[in-house]
Structure formats: C-alpha cells, structure tokens
Amino acid sequence: MTATLAPAAPAARARRAVPVSRILRMELVKQFSAWRVRVLLLLCWLGPGVLVFAVAQQGTLPSDTLFGRWMHATAWAGPLVVLGVAGSWALPLVTSMVAGDVFASEDRLGTWRHLLITVRSYRRIFAAKAIASLTVIVLLVTGLALSGIAGGLLAEGNQPLVGLDGHLLSGTDAAGDVLLAWLCALAPTLALAAIGLLGSIALGRSPMGLLLPMLAALGMQVAQLLPLPVAVRLALPGYAFISWNGLFAEPRQLGPLLIGVGVSLAWAVLATMLAYLLFLRRDFTNLNNDGAGRRALTLGAAPLAGLLAVTVAAVSLSTGAGGSGITQDKVQRSMAVAFAHLYRYQQSQMRQPTVTEAQLQATANCDKSEGLGAQAGPGNDWRCTVNWTVPGYNATAQAIYQVDVSANGRYTADGDGPVQLNGYFLIVIDGKAVPNPLWQFDGNVDLLG
Structure with missing residues (x-):
C-alpha cells in the first residue's frame, strides 16, 4: 500500500x-x-x-x-x-x-x-x-x-x-x-x-x-x-x-x-x-x-x-419616463429656482441687504422657438423671462435669458438684460473683479422629476 x-x-x-x-x-x-x-x-x-x-x-x-x-x-x-x-x-x-x-x-x-x-x-x-x-x-x-x-x-x-x-x-x-x-x-x-x-x-x-x-x-x-x-x-x-x-x-x-x-x-x-x-x-x-x-x-x-x-x-x-424628459414646466421651475438662489448670492457679494428666496417670489415664463411648435425637448432656442419682487420697493422686475438646453438636461442660461443685472461678466467688489453669478449660469433639468 x-x-x-x-x-x-x-x-x-x-x-x-x-x-x-x-x-x-x-x-x-x-x-x-x-x-x-x-x-x-x-x-x-x-x-x-x-x-x-x-x-x-x-x-x-x-x-x-x-x-x-x-x-x-x-x-x-x-x-x-x-x-x-x-x-x-x-x-x-x-x-x-x-x-x-x-x-x-x-x-x-x-x-x-x-x-x-x-x-x-x-x-x-x-x-x-x-x-x-x-x-x-x-x-x-x-x-x-x-x-x-x-x-x-x-x-x-x-x-x-x-x-x-x-x-x-x-x-x-x-x-x-x-x-x-x-x-x-x-x-x-x-x-x-x-x-x-x-x-x-x-x-x-x-x-x-x-x-x-x-x-x-x-x-x-x-x-x-x-x-x-x-x-x-x-x-x-x-x-x-x-x-x-x-x-x-x-x-x-x-x-x-x-x-x-x-x-x-x-x-x-x-x-x-x-x-x-x-x-x-x-x-x-x-x-x-x-x-x-x-x-x-x-x-x-x-x-x-x-x-x-x-x-x-x-x-x-x-x-414611466417617456419622450425627452424636458418639458416647459420643468425648465420654468428650474430657471426660477436657480435665478432666486443666484440673485441672493449676487446681492450678498455686493454688500446689499440680505434677501430670501421667499421674498423674491421668482417665477419664469419660458418658450421654445418663440412659442411655435412643441414646447418641450432640447435646443438652443429656449427664451425665459424671469419675474421677481424687488424687496423693499413692492415692485416687480424682469430679467431675460437665452437658454440652451442639452439632451441630457443640462442647460446654460445667458443673460440678455437688464444690463446692470446680467449684462457684464464681472462685477467689482472692494476693488476686486469677481464673476457675476447672474451673467451666465448652468442648471440641470431632472429628466425623471
């Protein structure tokens, strides 16, 4: 063995x-x-x-x-x-x-x-x-x-x-x-x-x-x-x-x-x-x-x-998602929220009195291709008018943006007036030039939201 x-x-x-x-x-x-x-x-x-x-x-x-x-x-x-x-x-x-x-x-x-x-x-x-x-x-x-x-x-x-x-x-x-x-x-x-x-x-x-x-x-x-x-x-x-x-x-x-x-x-x-x-x-x-x-x-x-x-x-x-996932309501809500946050940030940079998003009551009206055709989908032909209440003056102001929305939901909003709000790339604070947050900004539309 x-x-x-x-x-x-x-x-x-x-x-x-x-x-x-x-x-x-x-x-x-x-x-x-x-x-x-x-x-x-x-x-x-x-x-x-x-x-x-x-x-x-x-x-x-x-x-x-x-x-x-x-x-x-x-x-x-x-x-x-x-x-x-x-x-x-x-x-x-x-x-x-x-x-x-x-x-x-x-x-x-x-x-x-x-x-x-x-x-x-x-x-x-x-x-x-x-x-x-x-x-x-x-x-x-x-x-x-x-x-x-x-x-x-x-x-x-x-x-x-x-x-x-x-x-x-x-x-x-x-x-x-x-x-x-x-x-x-x-x-x-x-x-x-x-x-x-x-x-x-x-x-x-x-x-x-x-x-x-x-x-x-x-x-x-x-x-x-x-x-x-x-x-x-x-x-x-x-x-x-x-x-x-x-x-x-x-x-x-x-x-x-x-x-x-x-x-x-x-x-x-x-x-x-x-x-x-x-x-x-x-x-x-x-x-x-x-x-x-x-x-x-x-x-x-x-x-x-x-x-x-x-x-x-x-x-x-x-x-339950269908289509592009980019709709007029989504673009409007996203633009209003982003503008309100950035307006508050800009005012704090410029040493202005503190404001809140609730005080601004910002809303946005957006249309694609000047309101012609379907108001949905990606494209660089979105145009948004943002309205907000100016704190302390009980008045309503407007800002216009040209918005380029990509197919993945990311968009870039380019300021188109008024000049004193979003017309310049830089703003001067305490003698130092810093980016103007409202001149141009990025956002994101939730495709499943």
Whole structure:
C-alpha cells in the first residue's frame, strides 16, 4: 500500500496550481513595468493638479465647461471640471490601455504556453489579470481625483461652491459631493474596463481589442447627443458619467444617478462573465489562434445587446419616463429656482441687504422657438423671462435669458438684460473683479422629476 501511494504524492504536488496571490503579484509587476502604465500614472497623478492650478491663474476661464466659470471662486470647481473631461476622454483611454491589453499582450509576446504550464489554471489566470487591471485602473482614477483636488486647494482654497441650481454649498459639503461624484464615475469606468477585458480576449493581438472601450465610450457619447427617449438614455452605462450633476442640486436629483450606476455595474458584471467564459473556451494549443474570433465577439456582443433591451424596458416601466424628459414646466421651475438662489448670492457679494428666496417670489415664463411648435425637448432656442419682487420697493422686475438646453438636461442660461443685472461678466467688489453669478449660469433639468 505504501509503495503504491508514495509516487502519487509528488505528482499531486506537481499538479497543484499556483496560488492566485502569486499570480497577481506577477501581473502587477507586468503592469507597472510597462512604459505606457508608468506614463499614465505620471499624467493622472500630476497632470490634473498642474492644469487646475494653471487655469485658476489665468484671466479667462473655461466657462463652456460645467463648473468652469467658478474656478476662480473655489477649489472644488477644478476637480469637477477634470471629472467632466475625464468621463469623455481620459477614463475611456485608461481602460483601453490597461484592461484592453491585459490578455492581448500575451498573444503579441507568445507567452501563453509558458504561463499555462507554470500556473496550470485558466480560472486563476483570468482572476489575477482581471484584479490586476482593476487595481491599476482604480489607482489611476484616484490619481485624477486627488490631483485635481490638490490643484484647486492650492489655487483657491476651501471656499463655498455654487451648485447647479444656484444654492451655495459650504466647503465641507462640496468636498463630500466631489468625492461622491468621482466614486459614482467609477461605475461606468468599470463597465468600460469589462468591455476591454472582453475585447482583449475575443480579438487577441488585433488592435481593435485595444480600441474597443474607447469606441464604446464614443458611441455612448454620440447617443447622448441624439434625441433619444429618456429610457434609452438612462439604460446606457455611460450616462453615469453625466448624471453625477444631480448631486449638486437641491434637492438632489438621485434618480438618474442611481439608475446610471446600477446599469453600469450590470454591464460590468455581464461583460466580465462573458470574457471569463470565452477565455475558458479558448484553444491555446493552436499557435495560429490568437483570439476567439468573430464568432466569439458576436457571442459576447449579443448578451450585451440583450441587457440593453432589458434595461430600457425596466427603466421605462419603473419610472414611466417617456419622450425627452424636458418639458416647459420643468425648465420654468428650474430657471426660477436657480435665478432666486443666484440673485441672493449676487446681492450678498455686493454688500446689499440680505434677501430670501421667499421674498423674491421668482417665477419664469419660458418658450421654445418663440412659442411655435412643441414646447418641450432640447435646443438652443429656449427664451425665459424671469419675474421677481424687488424687496423693499413692492415692485416687480424682469430679467431675460437665452437658454440652451442639452439632451441630457443640462442647460446654460445667458443673460440678455437688464444690463446692470446680467449684462457684464464681472462685477467689482472692494476693488476686486469677481464673476457675476447672474451673467451666465448652468442648471440641470431632472429628466425623471
């Protein structure tokens, strides 16, 4: 009995797979040894801070970017500007360079056989590579957020931030909302990373696998510009790159944000599962097979298309949202609230007597295309007349704004008179020129409100 079992023990030990922790250390070494990852780390941890600090020293600001016009007033506008740009370009690039290449690099180097002989477990290889790419991506996103915050604090300090409806957030509240916005943006980043894993396995050494997350992000950005129904817009994982805007309104517009985060996480889970299944089915004995090919890509894309259809139906049924979600009543209410908050803020800046929103009794009358056609939907042809009661004079005043409403609900109101109220970009207070909050301001229409 002993003679029979003795040779089996060394054989069992020889077949024992390498622990995931050891494989993960090896994959992390690979990641941080790559020059592109080192460059990304340098750019993400230093670039936003330098950029925010430099912009804050300039006389002109990126007023066409959300929160850009407040970069001279508070530190917390800078990291939000960085987040807006990162959601469109930096984060898709990060996921492409890291997750989109984590499996394809083995095909280019021809190291699959060596890796499989050493590790002896497809599952552990997949887990180690996925965790390593996730670790690097989280580190890069953290660098973007903290660097932007540091640059803003060095430039302007911990000052209050004006929200999207004109209400003032203290420095502490703004800090918490900024960090929460970056945390929410991590969900669509994970969805793009999972798509990168899927493309890296399905397309092998083909460069299309590396570009797949960026192409997916670009497609979702184009979709957000189209006049799509609200349910379709919210069912796209990239919407969470936009819906964090609702954190900076009062009350918070959490519906679109929670849906966007949930949809993004669902895409991340499904795409990762598909990548795992394709990886297990791959034939590594054939040196000419560097990926799963078109058939596998189709098998990976079909379930994601099915998930999109299911989420569109679920969002439509659960919220009852239809059309663009932008109506005349919503625009009017949002404009009246934002104007009242900003008027009070402007008066406090100019050392005028304190007023309240209740005293102002602000209302707004808005029409689209001069009242012709449907009074709903996005467009740059909205015109609003804001009426309010001047405190202490028992008189009614008016202000006119040209309003450009985008398909995602964000709008920019551009002052069109009276000149002394909203006709100038800057106002002078104690000999210092500061932005006029009523000259031009951003707002957000809750598509589900």
